[in-house]
Each structure stands twice: as structure tokens, then as C-alpha cells.
Amino acid sequence: MSKRIGITILLSLIGLTLLLTPLSAKRSQDIYYQDQVAVLMYHHIHDTDTSSSTITSTLFQNQLQFLLSKGYHFISLNEFKQYLAGATVPSNAVLVTFDDGYQSFYTGAYPILKSLRVPAVNFVITHDLADPMASYIPSMSKEQISEMTHATNFIDIGCHTDSLHNKLPSGDAALVGRLDAEGDDAYKQRVLQDTQACVGKLAGLTDAPLDAMAYPYGITSPAATEQIQKAGIRYAFTISPEMATRSADHLLIPRINAGSPGITPELLDRSIQRRIQAQPGSAPLRVDAAAAVAQLGGSASAEGGALRLRLGQEAFTLQVNAAEATRGSARVKLKEPVLREHGQVTIALDDLSALVGLPLVYTPATGTVAARVAPSVKSN
Incomplete structure (x- = not known):
């Protein structure tokens, strides 16, 4: 009797394992959204x-690891800018942003970001760079900022104003409010000079363009936006809790709060999911297979009704009108059939990415396909 019970339990455990394993694998491959980005907002990481x-x-760390396990893909500020200009981004794309330039980003967040290879951008209040320990919450030093931006290819910085992250006696945010007896011209000059000062103080701390900003308190006005543009800002972030899309105003980019203590990993996931914007059905993006592989450094040759591709040591064969390809001697299922269109053999970008084993980005402005640049840390 006990032997039968033991066998029954063993079989149940085996069955449970077989049941759970594919579900776990499937979750990591789920596509929740495409062609939009969840921009997350944080401030202070402290124990x-x-x-x-x-x-x-x-x-x-738990938030980031949970999102990674659920199949979210973290992108850099540069990839986000390219997306706004028309380039593709991975499905379930997420951009991590921090405000205020606190030292806790360097001591608490950066080690985690570096370990997980998760890109992030920190919007810095540059007035605090003169004496980082003088503020109520210590700020990062110039040396710490420079170390992060030069040691990695995925930590960026931007402006959070120089000296306008405060409220005026009227209660208005200093970026949009008026000082006593301040006229329009004086106000515009104040905002312009402050933004120029912010950009100037960050110059030299990064090799990347300094053209992004987060509005203090998420508040702006047409007059303020006009002046920050004159200072060279091309991308500005609010605190409106929505998904970012390519059609959104580049100077009113929304962000979803992730940095409050009650936001568990599961709650953050649900917060993103309920803000996904419905998109009308559209055909998958297709590219010229031969041209794409050539841009990746490979070659292509036509043989009868087939297109043979070579990339590095790998060889691939595409058959027109077939929904499968070969990698070496192995057959690979495709989501969409290979087609001949206008004299070119085309393949869905997602299928090409899966076939060659590289995350690919298409930039319509140049008509080019390239591999995503992987986050990396320079060795000492």
C-alpha cells in the first residue's frame, strides 16, 4: 500500500514538473505590447x-528581476531616442529613469543596474554638483557620474534644471512660476540661462548628447518648453502615468511611477499592463533579406527559388512562399512566410532576428538593419 502511495506521489510530482516548466518558459516569451515603451520613474534607493x-x-532589484523574468526588455536612452525617430524597439520595451541625481543612485542603484545590465538615465540637479554633501539628501559627485557614464555604455545623464527645482512663495514650480515683478522677457531669460547652465555643468561628464531633461515635479508650460528647446533640449519627461508612443510630443514624454515603497514587482507589472495602448492590427515589418544580412556583415546568393544567406560561420536558406527556413541542416519555423515582393525576397524582421539569433533594430530613415548594442561594462 505504502509503495503504491509513494509511486503515486512520485508520478504526481513528475507531472507537476512537466506542467509547470513549459508555462514558466512561455511567460518569458509573452508579448504584451509592441511599438511603445514603458518609461519608469525612480528617485531614491536607500535601505x-x-x-x-x-x-x-x-x-x-526584485522589480527589475521580475520584469526580466516576465519578458520585458530594457532599452537605453539612446535606443529610446532612435525609437521616437522611427526605429524599432523590442517588444515589452522599458526605459528606466531617475530624477534628482542623488548619491544613492551611485551607491544603491548602479551596482544592481550594472549586475543585471539594465540601462538607465539619471536627471541631475546640477546646482548640487558644487557641494554634493550639502543637500538634505546627498547628491552624486562629478567623479561618480563620469565613472558610470564612461565605464558602461548604458548609464546616461540628463538635466533636472540647475537651480529651478523648488517652489516659489506663490506655490508655483520655479520653472513655470514668475518671481515678483518679473516680466515675460526676464522670465524667459531666467529659464534659458538655467537650462544652459545645467547642460554646461554636465558637459564633459558623458560622451553622449546632453539633450534630455525631466521637468521638476513633472510640471512645464509652453513658455518654459520654448526656452529649454532654445538651450538644446530635444526630449523632456513629465510624470503623466501613460505609455510612451512614437506619436507623443517629444517634450511631454509620460512616465510611470515605480519608485514608491508600496509598488511590489507584481504591482509594477500590473501598472504597466493596464496602461498598454491598444493598437490597430498591422502587418509585421518586413525587410529585404539579402540587404539586411549584408548590412549585418554577411552575404547572400540566389539559387533557383531559394535565397542562401551566410552570416559569420552560419548558413541559412530561405524558400519563397515557405513559412520555414533552414539554419545549417536544421529546419526553423517562421511566423510569417518568406515572400518575393518587387523583385526582393522579404522576411519578417522578427523572423530574421530569431533565425540569425540576434536582436535586430530597423531604422526606416536610413533603411538599415542592425544588431542591438548589448549593454556592456568596460574591464578595469
Whole structure:
């Protein structure tokens, strides 16, 4: 009797394992959204400080690891800019942003971001760079910022104003409010000079363009936006909790709050999911297979009704009107059939990416296909 019970339990455990394994694998491949980006907003990562905008390093790491396990793909600020200009991004794309330039980004967030290879951008209040320890919450030093931006290809910085992250006696945010007896021209000059100062103080701390900003308190006005544009800002972030899309105003980019202590990894996932914007059905993006492989450094040759591709040591064969290809001697299923269109053999970009084993990005402005640049850390 006990032997039969033991066998029954063993078979049940085996069955449970077989049942759970494919479900776990499937979750990591789910596509929740495409052609839009969840821009997340954080402020302070600290294990003893407490506030509505402070979370522990453990919670921060758990959030990122959970999103990674669910199949989200983290992108850099540069990839986000390219997306706004028309380039493709991975499905379930996420951009991590931080405000204020706190030292806790360097001590608490950066080690986690570096370990997980998750890109992020920090919008810095540059007035605090003169004396990082003088503010209520210590700020990063110039040396710390420069170390991160030059040691990796995925940590970026931007402006959070120089000296306008405060409220005026009227209660208005300093970026949009008027000082006593301040006329229009004086106001515009104040905002322009402050933004120029912010950009100037960050110059030399990164090799990337300094053309992104987060509005203090997420507040702006047409007059303020006009002046920051004159100072060279091309991308500006608010705190409107929506998904970012290519059609959105580049100076009013929304962000979803992720940096409050009550936002568990599961809650953050649900917060993103409920903000996904419905998109009308559209045909998958197709590219000229021969041209794409050539742009990746490979070659192509036509043989009868087939197109043979070579990339590195790998050889691939595409058959027109077939929904499968070959990689070496192995057959690979495609989501969409290979087609001949206008004299070119075309393949869905997602299928080509899966076939060659590289995450690919298409930039319509140049008509080019390239492999995504992987986050990397320079060796000492």
C-alpha cells in the first residue's frame, strides 16, 4: 500500500514538473505590447531612509528581476531616442529613469543596474554638483557620474534644471512660476540661462548628447518648453502615468511611477499592463533579406527559388512562399512566410532576428538593419 502511495506521489510530482516548466518558459516569451515603451520613474534607493519616493535596494532589484523574468526588455536612452525617430524597439520595451541625481543612485542603484545590465538615465540637479554633501539628501559627485557614464555604455545623464527645482512663495514650480515683478522677457531669460547652465555643468561628464531633461515635479508650460528647446533640449519627461508612443510630443514624454515603497514587482507589472495602448492590427515589418544580412556583415546568393544567406560561420536558406527556413541542416519555423515582393525576397524582421539569433533594430530613415548594442561594462 505504502509503495503504491509513494509511486503515486512520485508520478504526481513528475507531472507537476512537466506542467509547470513549459508555462514558466512561455511567460518569458509573452508579448504584451509592441511599438511603445514603458518609461519608469525612480528617485531614491536607500535601505534606511523612508519616504513616498524612496525604495530599498532589495525592492529595486526584485522589480527589475521580475520584469526580466516576465519578458520585458530594457532599452537605453539612446535606443529610446532612435525609437521616437522611427526605429524599432523590442517588444515589452522599458526605459528606466531617475530624477534628482542623488548619491544613492551611485551607491544603491548602479551596482544592481550594472549586475543585471539594465540601462538607465539619471536627471541631475546640477546646482548640487558644487557641494554634493550639502543637500538634505546627498547628491552624486562629478567623479561618480563620469565613472558610470564612461565605464558602461548604458548609464546616461540628463538635466533636472540647475537651480529651478523648488517652489516659489506663490506655490508655483520655479520653472513655470514668475518671481515678483518679473516680466515675460526676464522670465524667459531666467529659464534659458538655467537650462544652459545645467547642460554646461554636465558637459564633459558623458560622451553622449546632453539633450534630455525631466521637468521638476513633472510640471512645464509652453513658455518654459520654448526656452529649454532654445538651450538644446530635444526630449523632456513629465510624470503623466501613460505609455510612451512614437506619436507623443517629444517634450511631454509620460512616465510611470515605480519608485514608491508600496509598488511590489507584481504591482509594477500590473501598472504597466493596464496602461498598454491598444493598437490597430498591422502587418509585421518586413525587410529585404539579402540587404539586411549584408548590412549585418554577411552575404547572400540566389539559387533557383531559394535565397542562401551566410552570416559569420552560419548558413541559412530561405524558400519563397515557405513559412520555414533552414539554419545549417536544421529546419526553423517562421511566423510569417518568406515572400518575393518587387523583385526582393522579404522576411519578417522578427523572423530574421530569431533565425540569425540576434536582436535586430530597423531604422526606416536610413533603411538599415542592425544588431542591438548589448549593454556592456568596460574591464578595469
